[in-house]
Amino acid sequence: MESITGPVVDIIGSVGEVGVGGLIALETILPPIPSEVILPFAGFAAADGRLNAPLAWVCATIGSLLGAAVLYWVGYALSYERLYQLAGKRWFLLFGQKDLDRGFRFFDKHGSVVVLVGRFIPFIRSVVSVPAGMDQMPLPRFLALTALGSGIWNAAFIALGFRLQENYDVVEQYVSPVSRGVVAVLLLVLVWLVVRRVRQRRAVEAGEEPAHFHPRYQPRTDDDEAPEPASARD
Structure with a gap:
């Protein structure tokens, strides 16, 4: 964690509130960079007179929106139909x-x-x-919900750092086990999904379970008649 804290302190110390926003945007895209280090230190720096707390909060929330928007468009570009086709691969x-x-x-x-x-x-x-991007959630609604949730999260952790001041790293000590617990649960879920998927695949191949087709996406088969060329229709 010290290898992460050092660069965070240096960036915020050099760039100020904009650095807070940039780090939060990066943290949103790359979860291993913990906001529980970035935001409390921003609060401590504000209490020490090196940052403006409201401006740091605004920059952090804008950073959250930018990072979330990048991932939203990744999901939008992937699309439900492409993922549905991918999910059918052996x-x-x-x-x-x-x-x-x-x-x-x-x-x-x-x-x-x-x-x-x-x-x-x-x-x-x-x-x-x-998944919000893949489901094509309206972008204004997505951004509004992200701003609300991220704004509350950012304000809470900046306030904790402001209150604890030089002991801001205590926040990370309490939140880090929760983060590791979430990752551990997700890994267990991932293993369970793989095992379950293998069993489902074997059941389909044995004829014990029918293949699934969603009405929003019906994959084309080799038996389907090819569409008539435009030149032939003319």
Whole structure:
């Protein structure tokens, strides 16, 4: 953690509030960079007179929006249809097409809550932007929810650093186990998904479970008649 804290302190000390925003944008895209180090130190620097606390909060929230927007567009470019096709590949073991269908139906109903609440959960606050883009959540709504959740998160941790001052690193000591716990749970879920996917694949191949096709995306087969060329129709 000291290898991360040092550069964070140097960047904020050199660039100021803009550095806070840049680091938070990077943290949103690359979760291993912890905001529980960046924001409390920004609060400490504000208490020490080196930063303006409200401006640091504004820059941090803008950084959160920029990072989340990048991941949103990654999801938008990937698209549901491409991921659905990928989920049907034999070598793709994370989840199947039926699982993807179920997940996106859930996101269609509860996506706003997921995006908002996800901003308060380490690591999740980064990856939640990708399904929002894939589901094509309206961008104004996505940005508003992100600004609200991230604004509260950023304000809370800057305030803690401001209050604790030179003991700002205590925040990281308490939050870091939570972050590691979330990552451990996600790894367990990943292993469970792979095992479950292998079993589903074997059941489909044995004829015990039918293949799944979503009405939004019906993959083309070799037996389908090729579309008539435009020149022939003319």
